[in-house]
Amino acid sequence: MRITVCLGDSCHLKGTRQVAQTLQRLIAENDLKDEIDLGGTFCMGHCKTGVSVTLDDNYYSLSPETTEAFFRTEVLPRVKR
Ligand code: FES
Structure with a gap:
């Protein structure tokens, strides 16, 4: 991932x-x-929304405050164990 x-x-x-x-x-x-x-990566063309992040091919707009929630709801469930 x-x-x-x-x-x-x-x-x-x-x-x-x-x-x-x-x-x-x-x-x-x-x-x-x-x-x-x-x-x-360099600018993704979504400069107005927030800190642009992609997880594989999915785009997200994060802030320092929402990063932990993003990790728990989007990243952890996708990890194959
Ligand atoms: S600076 Fe443009 S998307 Fe991050």
């Missing part, structure tokens, strides 16, 4: 760093380093 976080300027101002750090922490806490490939 691949999670990609937008590294463009607009998203950066909305908290890319915190979103990426939270994802990194949650991946480590859940011992999912082998399952989840966390990466960055």
Whole structure:
């Protein structure tokens, strides 16, 4: 599974760093380093909405406050164990 976080300027101002750090922490806490490939990309063209994130081919708009909920509701259920 691949999670990609937008590294463009607009998203950066909305908290890319915190979103990426939270994802990194949650991946480590859940011992999912082998399952989840966390990466960055340039502007995805959704600059107005929030911190743009894709999970495989699905697009999400996150903020530092919603990242943990996103991980629990969208990421964890998809992980094959
Ligand atoms: S800067 Fe993130 S979508 Fe444009």
